[in-house]
Amino acid sequence: MLTERQQDTLDFIRNYLNEHNKAPLISEISKGLGIVSQGTTHRYIQALVDQGYIERLVGRTRGLRLIDDNTESDETFSLKLPYMGKVAAGRLIEAVPDESEIDLGDMFSGKDRFVLKVNGDSMIDKAIMSGDYVVMQAQLTANHGDIVLALVDFHDATLKTLLINDDGTLTLQPANDNYDPVTLPADRVMIQGVVVGQLRTYP
Amino acid sequence: MLTERQQDTLDFIRNYLNEHNKAPLISEISKGLGIVSQGTTHRYIQALVDQGYIERLVGRTRGLRLIDDNTESDETFSLKLPYMGKVAAGRLIEAVPDESEIDLGDMFSGKDRFVLKVNGDSMIDKAIMSGDYVVMQAQLTANHGDIVLALVDFHDATLKTLLINDDGTLTLQPANDNYDPVTLPADRVMIQGVVVGQLRTYP
DNA sequence: TGAAATGTTAACCGAACGGCAACAAGATAC
DNA sequence: GTATCTTGTTGCCGTTCGGTTAACATTTCA
Incomplete structure (x- = not known):
């Protein structure tokens, strides 16, 4: 069983691998998780190795591999x-x-992906129409500007562009002038995944 | 597993082969990577050979080959x-x-289907962005209102909404107010397929 | 209160990187 | 053919950077 930060670490590594096709440096993971110390990050990685989530090529930079x-x-x-x-x-x-x-x-295709059908037109300016399907990558963190599935107050799920504000709050921004962005404290917003693809069929 | 600079070296060689149809000199690779010493570059090449990414014709200048x-x-x-x-x-x-x-x-999937990458924003109001892929059903006829790939004067292919006019002419209508529809006699327009799907990936 | 999770600092070691120089082997000029 | 230049090969060196480890502090929660 993974602790919260171990899970974050694993998510970050997966994310990084997806984006860069190479494993992250420990210092990059640290930065990504907001940790100053590489030693701490190293401990998380070791925990992931011990529990069989990842393997490592010892003594090599970027020597991390996900275990399928x-x-x-x-x-x-x-x-x-x-x-x-x-x-x-x-x-x-x-x-x-x-x-x-x-x-x-x-x-x-990819690990931890799923599909949602979009209902409503709030993302129309990002060319996501009502009735489209979006492919989601399930993960608990996201970057500024990602289109995310966000759960607000453990109750309401919504698809919005995520903006990370300097004061620690998050803004969920629709891509439609008819809707207003919502700014919330980070602890009321739970990221469930980010959009990695979109598809549509025509009759 | 390649190190960063080994990867850079491989990328450079691939690029060079693409552009010049011949393998680069070691000195050219060095220059391309910003390395002064040929010895250093040679070490990277040797690593790529050892790991099976390239092969070499020994003793020949420009004696590098990519391995498929x-x-x-x-x-x-x-x-x-x-x-x-x-x-x-x-x-x-x-x-x-x-x-x-x-x-x-x-x-x-389906019979006679193929994919196009969309370049340009003339279909943006139909939520088809530049960079999106569209799945086409190859067929020579289409209905009023279909989004079609049309070949005009046997020369120019374009993706537009097809409107069939009462007088027998056809109108190719962009979905973007910045572009004007084009109306042509039917014999100058050849339908090559209709859009049956659309997909997009996010980085 | 005590264990688990989290975080920091510091020291150490080796991998990765880059430079230099001597040498070997083709290529070219004469 | 010989001399010379270009290109490729090899070994050795030092520096930097990333990974590893240990000691210690703080927070959380049962």
């Missing part, structure tokens, strides 16, 4: 569609077919 | 993500987890 917890045991999915290049939605340009593929598996 | 890392697996099909219900993007509502799944394969 594939209890699901489904094989690697990959839905590939032919990729035909770019098309201008602005002006008319020549269509240049490109003999490659894009893999929806690569785009959307 | 085709660890790709095929076998397509269903990518399922857990579906967690609806969330309000408008007002705050309760999150009701829903224990079902959504299958991207069902949503997007």
